[in-house]
Amino acid sequence: MSSPPPGWPPLASSPAALTDLARALGATDATLSDVLGLDDDLLALLPSPCLALILIYPTVSAAESFWAERCEPSKLRPVFLRQRVGGSCGTVALLHALSNSTPALAVEPGSPLEELLSTPEPGDGEAALVARRSEWLANSTAVRAAHERCAELSTAAAAAGRQGRHYVALVRIGTRLAVLDGRQPHARVVAGISTCAAGFLSAAAAEAAALMATVGRAEAAAAGDGAVGGADAAPRSALFA
Numbered sequence: 001m002s003s004p005p006p007g008w009p010p011l012a013s014s015p016a017a018l019t020d021l022a023r024a025l026g027a028t029d030a031t032l033s034d035v036l037g038l039d040d041d042l043l044a045l046l047p048s049p050c051l052a053l054i055l056i057y058p059t060v061s062a063a064e065s066f067w068a069e070r071c072e073p074s075k076l077r078p079v080f081l082r083q084r085v086g087g088s089c090g091t092v093a094l095l096h097a098l099s100n101s102t103p104a105l106a107v108e109p110g111s112p113l114e115e116l117l118s119t120p121e122p123g124d125g126e127a128a129l130v131a132r133r134s135e136w137l138a139n140s141t142a143v144r145a146a147h148e149r150c151a152e153l154s155t156a157a158a159a160a161g162r163q164g165r166h167y168v169a170l171v172r173i174g175t176r177l178a179v180l181d182g183r184q185p186h187a188r189v190v191a192g193i194s195t196c197a198a199g200f201l202s203a204a205a206a207e208a209a210a211l212m213a214t215v216g217r218a219e220a221a222a223a224g225d226g227a228v229g230g231a232d233a234a235p236r237s238a239l240f241a
Contacts, residue, residue: 008144009151011090011167013056015237017153018094022239024146026111027098032237038209043201050201051104052097052239053170055208056090062218063166066211071179071188077126078173079117081133083182091147092137092182093167097239100171100180112143130186170204172196177203201238 015032022030079099083092122128168181176189195203
């Protein structure tokens with residue numbers, strides 16, 4: 001049995017570094033912006049249209065329970081791959097955001113993103129296709145090199161703050177709000193939520209705010225006081241063409 005690939009250095013949540021990574025992966029006109037807050041006034045300051053929301057949050061049981069209660073398996077077929085290498089969740093989330101935002105994003109010929117989008121159908125179902133994409137990522141020297149260059153752009157303090165946190169991508173698939181998490185076996189959508197392109201950012205931000213509130217309450221309860229924990233300040237990035 002082959003040994004698992006070595007872990008990748010974790011990415012700090014830096015929109016500038018993630019923009020560089022997106023372009024290195026082949027999304028030549030992608031731009032990521034910092035989401036300073038989730039209320040309507042702050043969301044209105046962001047460029048438009050928003051194609052995806054990348055969320056980073058503490059890896060605690062309250063967060064996993066939140067998504068398990070709110071999500072259901074997707075009947076649609078977004079581009080989805082699983083995280084098979086430690087430390088790669090930031091790049092997995094970014095690939096989920098980019099690959100499900102075409103044709104709004106230009107894709108450079110011969111790039112890693114084009115390779116992902118061109119993964120041939122194995123002929124034996126969606127699970128086999130996800131496995132093939134996941135194997136491609138785990139063994140892609142080009143994606144790992146781009147990831148490591150992005151990690152080098154982060155300060156030591158930012159990289160340390162990334163420890164114990166996890167990235168997921170929220171994207172619109174058809175009219176559904178999808179939560180693409182590389183630790184899950186398949187894509188999920190938020191149950192009972194439909195959205196359009198114009199309403200995507202508000203819908204995604206509402207889910208992010210509910211998650212942060214849930215995690216904050218759990219952290220406060222664990223600390224034995226009524227203060228909301230630091231999860232509310234978890235950084236978020238939004239993807240724009």
